[in-house]
Amino acid sequence: MTAEYIKSVVKTVPDYPKPGILFRDVTSVLEDHKAFSSCISLLVEKYQGMGFTKIAGTEARGFLFGAPLAIEMGIGFVPVRKPNKLPREVVSESYELEYGMDTLEIHKDAIELGDKVLLIDDLLATGGTIAASAKLIRSLGGEINHAGFVINLPDLGGKQKLSALDIESYSICEFEGE
Numbered sequence: 001m002t003a004e005y006i007k008s009v010v011k012t013v014p015d016y017p018k019p020g021i022l023f024r025d026v027t028s029v030l031e032d033h034k035a036f037s038s039c040i041s042l043l044v045e046k047y048q049g050m051g052f053t054k055i056a057g058t059e060a061r062g063f064l065f066g067a068p069l070a071i072e073m074g075i076g077f078v079p080v081r082k083p084n085k086l087p088r089e090v091v092s093e094s095y096e097l098e099y100g101m102d103t104l105e106i107h108k109d110a111i112e113l114g115d116k117v118l119l120i121d122d123l124l125a126t127g128g129t130i131a132a133s134a135k136l137i138r139s140l141g142g143e144i145n146h147a148g149f150v151i152n153l154p155d156l157g158g159k160q161k162l163s164a165l166d167i168e169s170y171s172i173c174e175f176e177g178e
């Protein structure tokens with residue numbers, strides 16, 4: 001019931017940001033307290049007690065779900081950011097998106113050897129964002145085996161891409177037929 005409710009709240013915008021893309025707009029979930037708080041509760045239920053030491057969230061929409069989840073789970077939050085935003089020394093990784101290319105960066109000293117990191121984002125499409133984030137975190141000695149999302153677009157193959165990298169993904173709802 002809750003996941004169905006969250007799915008019903010997501011608004012769809014055709015042809016944004018490019019013709020042919022069906023944009024699943026998670027800001028409509030943020031605007032609805034019941035939907036937003038239910039997302040965090042479902043993610044806590046899924047991941048509490050699994051021994052995670054940090055949550056990493058990708059700019060920008062991953063911050064919106066990753067940061068409140070980190071507070072609820074009593075662990076730190078590490079932002080994975082777009083280029084030239086982080087002030088300390090970083091490592092960088094470029095990747096392909098459903099609608100373009102981008103680069104992500106993380107502070108070198110944000111991850112300690114053996115940290116068990118949970119990756120959180122609003123939406124899984126091709127999996128490029130999470131694959132690049134996992135590569136950065138693993139290069140710093142962190143372990144990544146799980147990634148959590150509000151929305152999955154299964155036709156874009158992200159789940160399979162992440163599974164091939166030994167990352168198990170979970171999403172609250174799915175939109176097929178992209």
Ligand SMILES: O=P(O)(O)OC[C@H]1O[C@H](OP(=O)(O)OP(=O)(O)O)[C@H](O)[C@@H]1O
Nearest residue numbers: 059060061097098124125126127128129
């Ligand atoms: O699975 P993928 O194909 O990588 O796509 C999913 C990513 O795309 C969106 O972010 P976007 O880069 O558009 O940035 P934003 O969060 O700043 O809007 C979304 O928030 C995910 O991070």
Ligand SMILES: Nc1ncnc2[nH]cnc12
Nearest residue numbers: 022023024025098123125
């Ligand atoms: N179809 C889509 N809707 C919303 N965010 C996205 N990020 C990548 N693909 C997306």
